[in-house]
Amino acid sequence: MSVVHEPLVAEPAESIARVPEAAIQDAWVRGLFDPTRLVTAEGEKVNVVTRGRLNRDSGPDVIGARIEVGGVLWAGDVEIHLASSAWETHGHHLDPAYDRVILHVVLSPDKRTGTLRRPDGSALPELVLLPHLDRSLRSLLRSFYLEPRSAPNCSHRWDEIDVDSWGREWIRFLGTERLRSRAKGLARDYTRRPDLDRLLIRRMFRALGYTANADTFEALADRLDLAALRRLDYDDVHATLLATSGLERPDLFDLEVEPSPMRAEAWKRGGRPANAPRRRLAQAAAWLSPAGVLRTDGIATLAESLSHSIEDALTALRPDLEDGNGHRLGATRATRVLTDAVLPVLMVDAELRDDHDLEDAVLRAYAALPAGDDHVMRRFGDAGLKPRTAVEAQGAHHLARSYCDEGRCARCAIGRTLYPALAGA
Ligand code: SF4
Structure with a gap:
């Protein structure tokens, strides 16, 4: 039975449409609603045990929530939008990173409310928050803009400055800084184990594993005898990976796996087919x-x-599979493998060999590849500075985490312009 949504006459539709998603996320994590009468669009009682915390990385908006829906306790993530249809327009219904979403919270219902599905096909409970807010939208927005909260909490003043030009330049600068610091972190890994070839393979396998199987893929890469594998044809490489992963019995391929195969239970399944461990x-x-x-x-x-x-x-990252039956790596995942694994390792290589041409090529690639979509991207987008490229995305993360959250406004180019009094701080 679906709940009939009463017309939300108290709030005009145009006021609702103007609410930034970041304000609804803020209302959720701060608990600015009456928790006593929450029900899903299907009419099941909702009891919020833990609201969770804002996710600063890619994936759902809120992580670490614990919520009872219809008497069953769930632990997982919460995704928050203005209205239900955004779940599909943002592509979350196809993205396995959203398999762990236990509740979709929307400010206002629309024609998709109560019909959504997770990437694994299961029904996604939804909660319409507007009738339960403990204040009017006007005062919600007022507290969102004026009370201290997470980054970028000066955005209500961004229309006073030309944030789209030099604000963008600032996040590009920070993006490059972050890339160099990540490369330094990898260089430290390299110092502990000076094998760049293995480091590249570990990072590429990790990026292939997506969130759910990233650690498991990296553990698999660590177990491989690369010299032996590189003498085999495609079928035998494939069989060795399957046997070493524990997903197939080694004796099926007449193989012995040393020291021993991984445990099959180490692999998380149930996500989108394209992300299934066997296909990867x-x-x-x-x-x-x-x-x-x-x-x-x-x-x-x-x-x-x-x-x-x-x-x-x-x-080069998307070869055809030699058995002719398999699915080659998708373009989106190949871009993630490039940005998250290949480019950082090439940056380390460039620095180790003092190869400025390679370093320039890596930085040019970051400046040309598109930004992904995550909570921080949306927050900056709502504020009027939507990151467009991978380097801008890196910069927005760096600004949010290392400046805004740390209160380092006096060291921030935006802060020094907005608040000149901070200049000598
Ligand atoms: S660090 Fe910069 S962008 Fe962040 S709140 Fe302070 S002034 Fe604004």
Whole structure:
């Protein structure tokens, strides 16, 4: 039975449409609602045990929530939008990072309310928050804009400055700073284990594993005998990965796995088919097969591709599978593998060898690749400074985490302009 939503006559539709999503997220994590009579769109009682905390990385808006829906206690994430249809327009219904969403909170219902599904096909409970807010929208917005909260909490004044030009320049600068500092972190890993080839493969496998299986994929990469694998054809590489992962019995392939296969339970399943571990292992096998980008010297091969073009590097990451039946890596995932794994390792390589051409190629790629979509991107977008490229996305994260959240406004280019009195602080 669906709940009939009463017309929300107290708040005109145009006021609702003007509410930034960040304000609804703020209202949720701060608990600015009456928790006693919450029900889902399907009429099930909702009891919020823990509201969770804002997620600063990619994925759902709020993580670490515990909520009882219809008497069943769930632990997981909460996604928050202005209205229900945004779940699908943002593509969350296809993205396995949203499999753990236990409640979709919307300010106001629309024609999709009560019909949504998670990426794994299960029904997604929804809560319409507006009737339960403990204050009017006007005072909600007032507290959102004027009370201290998380980044960027000066955004209500961004229309006083030309934030889209030099504010963008500032986040680009911070983005480059963050990339260099991440490369330094990887360089420290390299110092502990000076094997750039293995580091690249670990990072690429990790990026292939998405959030759910990132650690497991990295553990698999650590177990592989790369020299032996690189002598095998595609089918045998694939069989070795399946047997080592624990997802297939080694004796099926007449293989012995040393020291021992991983546990099959280490792999999380149930997400989107494109992200299923078996399909990802077939794609990893293609990287290590005779025509694959990791067959000999992955660093040199990818640096060479990147020196031609970003498209060449992405194509190298998306080989056809040699059995002709499998699914090659998707373009979006290949972009993530490039930004999260390949470029940081190439940056380390460039710094170790003092190769300025390679460093420039890496920075050019970050400036050209598109920004992803996550909570921080949306917050900056709502504020009028939507990151467009991967380097701007990195910069927005760096600004939010290392400046706004730390109260370092006096060190921030935006803060020094908005609050000149901070200049000598
Ligand atoms: S650090 Fe900069 S962007 Fe963040 S709140 Fe302070 S002045 Fe605004």
